[in-house]
Amino acid sequence: xxxxxxxxxxxxxxxxxxxFLSDTWRTKSISLISVxxxxxxxxxxxxxxxxxxxxxxxxxxxxxxxxxIIIRIKPAASSKFYYLWTVVDKLRIxxxxxxxxxxxxxxx
Numbered sequence: 001x002x003x004x005x006x007x008x009x010x011x012x013x014x015x016x017x018x019x020f021l022s023d024t025w026r027t028k029s030i031s032l033i034s035v036x037x038x039x040x041x042x043x044x045x046x047x048x049x050x051x052x053x054x055x056x057x058x059x060x061x062x063x064x065x066x067x068x069i070i071i072r073i074k075p076a077a078s079s080k081f082y083y084l085w086t087v088v089d090k091l092r093i094x095x096x097x098x099x100x101x102x103x104x105x106x107x108x
Contacts, residue, residue: 034087038094046102067092 020028049056070092075081 030087031090034090035094035097038091039098040094041091042095042098043102046098067096 075085
């Protein structure tokens, strides 16, 4: 197949949407465990602060700054810290999912 602009775009979209399927089992399992661990830890963290009822004004900005630092500082894919950053980013995704799910539970 020739390397046309259309083929490059379709390959990039395929990697974007279905890149998870082409990864190794090691990468898939570590990503899934990281997301679930982030969800578990942060769901318990949120529940503790909801039941306790204090320090929210201090902890919320700290959590937001920490999440923004994770998003903004992304090492190059060739860096030796990239794999660790990927795990921390998946933990962040699980934590955000826990916050959103908790908000839906409180709203209903």
